Amino acid sequence: MGSIAKLGAAADQICILPRGTSGGDVQRLYRAARRLQKVPLTSLAASRLAEGVRSGDASLLLTGAGGPPELPFGETDGPLGVAVLARALHQGLGARPYLISEERNLGPLRAVLEAMGADYPLLAFPCGEEEAGYRFLEELQPRAIISVEKLGPNPKGVVHDMRGRDVSALHASVRGLFDGAKDRDILTVAVGDRGNEVGFGHLFGPHVRPPLRSGQCRCPCRGSIGCDIRADALVVSSISNWGAYGVVTCLQALTGHRLLHTPQEEAAMLKAILHAGARDGVTHTATLTVDGSDLSVQQAVVTLLGSVH
Numbered sequence: 001m002g003s004i005a006k007l008g009a010a011a012d013q014i015c016i017l018p019r020g021t022s023g024g025d026v027q028r029l030y031r032a033a034r035r036l037q038k039v040p041l042t043s044l045a046a047s048r049l050a051e052g053v054r055s056g057d058a059s060l061l062l063t064g065a066g067g068p069p070e071l072p073f074g075e076t077d078g079p080l081g082v083a084v085l086a087r088a089l090h091q092g093l094g095a096r097p098y099l100i101s102e103e104r105n106l107g108p109l110r111a112v113l114e115a116m117g118a119d120y121p122l123l124a125f126p127c128g129e130e131e132a133g134y135r136f137l138e139e140l141q142p143r144a145i146i147s148v149e150k151l152g153p154n155p156k157g158v159v160h161d162m163r164g165r166d167v168s169a170l171h172a173s174v175r176g177l178f179d180g181a182k183d184r185d186i187l188t189v190a191v192g193d194r195g196n197e198v199g200f201g202h203l204f205g206p207h208v209r210p211p212l213r214s215g216q217c218r219c220p221c222r223g224s225i226g227c228d229i230r231a232d233a234l235v236v237s238s239i240s241n242w243g244a245y246g247v248v249t250c251l252q253a254l255t256g257h258r259l260l261h262t263p264q265e266e267a268a269m270l271k272a273i274l275h276a277g278a279r280d281g282v283t284h285t286a287t288l289t290v291d292g293s294d295l296s297v298q299q300a301v302v303t304l305l306g307s308v309h
């Protein structure tokens with residue numbers, strides 16, 4: 001195993017640390033993703049980005065999970081991950097990042113960027129408008145698309161939240177963006193933690209037994225919550241933010257730049273996003289938590305990733 005793969009293997013292990021006593025699906029999803037992609041996930045994603053993105057290239061970063069009524073300004077998992085990745089792509093590779101999400105999430109995303117001293121364009125992805133994805137490709141001509149905790153449709157075209165409810169009307173229709181990216185040979189990288197996010201198409205298909213046991217929908221579609229959109233590299237982590245941080249950890253080694261944020265910045269970002277209205281995506285509370293796990297745990301993961309060389 002090469003040195004970047006060794007680093008990726010260590011980062012992967014930190015990213016799939018249990019975030020609580022539940023969440024057994026993550027281990028299963030991780031093993032399936034690792035088997036299919038054959039190499040550690042965080043270093044695979046970082047290597048593809050380092051090879052594919054050149055200085056001055058536009059990169060689109062997507063996030064967006066959770067919506068009204070419980071989460072009128074989105075959740076705390078996702079925005080921190082894309083913000084840290086956006087800064088890493090900018091400072092490490094010279095990319096021009098664009099952050100894209102549903103309108104309601106743009107205020108919280110702006111607050112997170114400000115907390116880390118970054119300023120990148122934010123664009124609204126309208127709900128239920130598949131053509132918007134093609135428009136982003138035409139107008140911005142990106143070299144890479146990275147999604148972190150972005151809900152996407154199952155094979156029947158239905159977007160589900162983690163409780164199995166049909167939330168299609170409240171979320172961007174991202175299939176056009178990823179279909180268009182495939183046609184144009186644009187690199188796609190995805191990070192997720194449940195299986196209902198973009199990227200998990202790797203694990204759903206005639207030759208793969210869906211590894212989601214608890215992922216049944218509770219809507220009339222009678223499908224699985226599993227999103228069937230594929231990405232060129234899929235990262236599975238216990239909390240999606242952690243997977244994004246793991247990719248940044250590997251990008252540091254590939255670029256020689258210090259790119260990972262500090263535990264202090266993690267606290268500042270989490271406070272800022274709460275102040276902007278986002279809530280914990282699992283508990284729906286306005287607490288300093290991500291997916292029900294405390295700020296101190298988020299900071300511990302950042303510290304652990306920072307100690308991997």
Ligand SMILES: [Zn+2]
Nearest residue numbers: 217219221222
């Ligand atoms: Zn359904």
